[in-house]
Amino acid sequence: MKKKYAGILLLAFFALVSCSRKKDPVTPISSVESLSGSFAQALARALQERDVRQFVKEEALKKSDGDFDVLYAAVKDRRLADGRTFETALAAYAERADVEGWSSGRPLLTIFVPELTRFSAASWEEEVPDVAVDDNHLQASSQLKTYGATKDPYLISAGSAPDFPVVVVKENERIVAKSKSSGRDESFVESQSKTIIWETATHRFYAIGDQDLTVYPSRYNLPRDLVWRFNQQDPYSGQRDWLYYSIFPAQGRMEGWMSTGYWEHIRNLRLTSAETMRAINSRWTEGKLELHIVLWRVDRGGELQGLLRTASCAPSELVSSGNKLLTIDPDLELTGWDVRNEGDEWKFTVWEYDPGTPVLRDVSAGTTFGNNYMERNGMFWKSGLGNGKEAVFGRSARAMVRLTSGTVELGEARLTFDAPVILKRNGEEAYELNTISTGAVTFAVAPGYVIPPGWR
Known part of the structure; x- marks a missing residue:
């Protein structure tokens, strides 16, 4: 009986050691919000790498949708300076189910580089920003969950801009994504967006209202x-x-x-x-x-x-x-x-x-x-x-x-x-x-x- 009891204790000890060494326990993806969190956590860790920071900065400066936004679905297959795709760089810090869900479950997942007092896309040099999640499409909150590579998630104000480097994971406001398989009714904004600007295996993407995202409108005089x-x-x-x-x-x-x-x-x-x-x-x-x-x-x-x-x-x-x-x-x-x-x-x-x-x-x-x-x-x-x-x-x-x-x-x-x-x-x-x-x-x-x- 003593040997059996000792064996149970030994197995429990090794299980405890194994869990303590594993930084990223498998968490079931049960909601859209969890996909935002897993993406933000992986991004916070990946931003420790200079090539990843440089990639995000350069994509934000392109202002592809008219703002300092990086739409993940549009850039995930583009390559970093070291040859890896952006998706591969982030996947090293996440579970496979999460990586697959980022594209299929969150087609408008976007990294926004805000213009803060001490940080912006234009002034970004070697700073390693934390990553805040603004899931206002789920519910308005006065605080944003924020991830850093070496610390537990914490909360910052949604109303007052921080005085340290932060990028934001959010949903894109200038683009709509329509599933190729879903037959759901379209919202008014979706129904007014008819020109495809690009597509993936699962979604087609449209500029809202078919607006020109890159060219400022010309000026025409009165007739x-x-x-x-x-x-x-x-x-x-x-x-x-x-x-x-x-x-x-x-x-x-x-x-x-x-x-x-x-x-x-x-x-x-x-x-x-x-x-x-x-x-x-x-x-x-x-x-x-x-x-x-x-x-x-x-x-x-x-x-x-x-x-x-x-x-x-x-x-x-x-x-x-x-x-x-x-x-x-x-x-x-x-x-x-x-x-x-x-x-x-x-x-x-x-x-x-x-x-x-x-x-x-x-x-x-x-x-x-x-x-x-x-x-x-x-x-x-x-x-x-x-x-x-x-x-x-x-x-x-x-x-x-x-x-x-x-x-x-x-x-x-x-x-x-x-x-x-x-x-x-x-x-x-x-x-x-x-x-x-x-x-x-x-x-x-x-x-x-x-x-x-x-x-x-």
């Missing part, structure tokens, strides 16, 4: 015909009627067919208060802001159509360090205003987008249609300003759209076709544009020339 109309008598009425239909009653021009050479553009975007910035930029892990502006139109059949455009900008572009409100000109191209088929009113909603769990929102819009149209040779000619003197009819529609819990809703605004575009001249060549407000954001909607294909 010459619109400026000419403003400089004539009664400058504030019928500006769009003149531009789209060549209608100008004061000169005897009472009818015309719609020009397809102009599309409306979102210009001169501005927050209404510094408090708005604090509401949408409460976490230092945010990076650039993603302002989603959605145009809602109701057609003659009563169907609601949404069109998403995205303005990506740094917080400092909207509010200065002295809390002065600044204006940006994203010059986001929308579409032409087809009054016959889409009525005389457009509705806009504005969101600051961040990933999150699904939430449903009710969206509604309405418009009014005129009957002042005549068909000639297969084309519809418009007669008179606005909806004319004939009887008009209204249409309204509503729909449930799926957003995310991380998205901040910034209100809505309406614009009518007869609203002036230009309000006054500012100097020799500058003009003040009419703006609309959601309460949190103001912006102008002004016609511009259609950008030819290939110039976008």
Whole structure:
């Protein structure tokens, strides 16, 4: 009996020694959050290697999505200076199940290099940063679990930026990933993203709203015909009627067919208060802001159509360090205003987008249609300003759209076709544009020339 008892103790001793020597016990992957943690822990250890640090720095500086982000799915097979792939370098510090899950379970897993007081992608030299996890798509937290190579995980503030080197593991805000095998319903943002920018064995990747992630939009002046109309008598009425239909009653021009050479553009975007910035930029892990502006139109059949455009900008572009409100000109191209088929009113909603769990929102819009149209040779000619003197009819529609819990809703605004575009001249060549407000954001909607294909 004593020998048997001694043998049991000996086996327990060796088991204890074995466990104490094993740094990375196998942990079942039971949630998306655990994949973020395993990735952050492996990255924290891999960053001890100079080649890994150099790789992450160089990829962040490319700003492939417009910010200092490194999308793991896009770079995992790229090679470090020593010839290893990035995936291989991280796999040395993780379990195989975790490595497989990073790509299949977290296709938008991203390493963000923030611009801190003492650390940034541009200034990164030999520092070995810790790795914080911001899983705000699961739940908003005031603290972030942070991993270091030689210490236990600890917590840091999500609201106050640290004064030591840290990179962030998070979900990408500028790209959506659609599974090749899943048939689930798409969110509104996913449905508005249709151009594939790359793909893996399991997912296809899209820039949100098909925005250009690398090229800053070109600047287009106001159409010459619109400026000419403003400089004539009664400058504030019928500006769009003149531009789209060549209608100008004061000169005897009472009818015309719609020009397809102009599309409306979102210009001169501005927050209404510094408090708005604090509401949408409460976490230092945010990076650039993603302002989603959605145009809602109701057609003659009563169907609601949404069109998403995205303005990506740094917080400092909207509010200065002295809390002065600044204006940006994203010059986001929308579409032409087809009054016959889409009525005389457009509705806009504005969101600051961040990933999150699904939430449903009710969206509604309405418009009014005129009957002042005549068909000639297969084309519809418009007669008179606005909806004319004939009887008009209204249409309204509503729909449930799926957003995310991380998205901040910034209100809505309406614009009518007869609203002036230009309000006054500012100097020799500058003009003040009419703006609309959601309460949190103001912006102008002004016609511009259609950008030819290939110039976008």
